[in-house]
Amino acid sequence: MTPETAQPNDNDQGGESAEDRVRIFDTTLRDGEQAPGFSMDRRAKLCMAQALEALGVDILEAGFPQASPDDFAAVEEIARTLRNTTVCALARCQNGDIDTSARALERARHARIHLFLSTSPLHREHKLGMSKAQVLDTAVASIERARKYCADVEFSAEDALRTEPEFLVEVFSAAIAAGATTLNAPDTVGYTTPAEMVELFTYLRRHVRDAHKAVFSTHCHDDLGMAVANSLAAVSAGARQVECTINGIGERAGNAALEEIVMALKVRAPHFGLHTRIDTRKLYPTSRLLTQVTGQAVPRNKAVVGENAFAHESGIHQHGMLKHRGTYEIMRPEDVGIAATTLVLGKHSGRHALRQRLEALGHSLDDAALDGVFKLFKALADRKRDIRDEDLEALALGLDPDATGPWRLDQLNTSSHLGSSASATVKLIHDDGRKVGEAAIGDGPVDAVLRAIERATGTDMVLTRFQVRAMSEGGDAQGYAQLTARHARHDWNGSSVSTDIIEATAHAALAIVNRIERQGIERHANAAPLQGVSV
């Protein structure tokens, strides 16, 4: 790579001055990966890098090439693959690191070398054993070396927020003179408050020589839970690059969460008067991809991308949401790539949400009937954390939602072969003592199981909806199967949970058959046999 072949990405350059765009520098694959439990192999990194480019990050820190041959290869592969995003490699202020980074970035369309060196007294004395003058000289020499390879060079003053501000000004002024185009002041140990952030960035922009020639950047850690607030504070004081990670992963308590920064700037645009190039509708899918490649789930209550971010259980909130979504939501789920708001029915819910859900399930009740169902619903919700549609249906139809049987699954075997149909055999036991075995073939194992159950129980069903989802992460994840089937001109819901998704489906189908039988409905009420979804 030469300065000629590694010109800066026009998208990323420019001084901080009057610009109203905040550059999103994603470090999920570097700082994010440094956290215990978040290692990613090359394939996973490439897959994430492509998703991050599609998301619209401006700069993607792909790794630390000197760290290992695999990290080098990952950076090289990402650099070769991405078209629009600037690919960045981290390097210590050491010749070997710089040369290795330059080699890893050789094929990048837009490359950046990111140099870092500690500037705080604690790190100078105890970690590096360097004087101020040595830090200054080392930084300058490294920036000059990196500039020989690459026109886009970022310099980070590690532990900047615990550095003497005058010394930081000296280092940053020298860094600009040596050719650095981005200056990053990281809160490496997550120690700072938002007010201190504003103070430092204001000071730096005022006192660093030729400050307009560089983009000021912030990189915050979440040790005291202030990473996002601190990043936004830096932005409000003139930083125009934010270093952050998907789901906030990173060293120790993590980095500032990209999705939170981006949505704060979007939702509070009138306050900040700034924008990013992120396609926010890809935030949730990107977050989910990261949980899949790392096997690490995000907490339910995580801002923007957590399972509860757009879910409401309390009756008073649900009532408000049914009248106007703005009552309890400051952003739309579809804007972050989540399908819809959910009104979860539970012990805190009220009549308005219950009525709405029952109507969606096809049960229109008058006020008196609703009151009756509501009482039963509250009693059930006190016993059961997770109220499902089939529980509500049972209540609406005057059935006991806790009832089980009469059919139970005794044995289940399936076999499937790539490119051909699947077969299933089931053995069921009825409360009246019957034991019934049946076999069937289907388009897939689930289809075959459903057909076998239909035959064994003699219940016609037309499958209208089939959903499976993981309820937990990892190899022993619990799978949740939810079926809707039409029988006797009515939709019936059944669901079940198991580590084996075929078994969960069989139990969900039996739940439907049982409910039909308990209600005493003619079991051959449909003209057509089970059909619909090919699974």
Ligand SMILES: CC(=O)SCCNC(=O)CCNC(=O)[C@H](O)C(C)(C)COP(=O)(O)OP(=O)(O)OC[C@H]1O[C@@H](n2cnc3c(N)ncnc32)[C@H](O)[C@@H]1OP(=O)(O)O
């Ligand atoms: C704040 C941050 O997140 S910085 C990034 C942190 N990330 C990582 O450390 C992940 C990748 N790291 C690694 O794989 C390894 O640490 C390596 C390969 C880079 C280095 O391994 P080793 O050579 O065995 O050194 P080790 O990690 O034990 O110690 C760090 C060395 O780098 C030096 N060093 C630390 N930071 C810098 C810097 N910014 N510039 C120059 N030298 C530095 C230390 O003084 C120490 O030097 P010494 O070996 O002469 O005492």
Ligand SMILES: CC(C)C(=O)C(=O)O
């Ligand atoms: C390398 C730098 C930017 C860093 O990760 C930190 O200071 O936390």
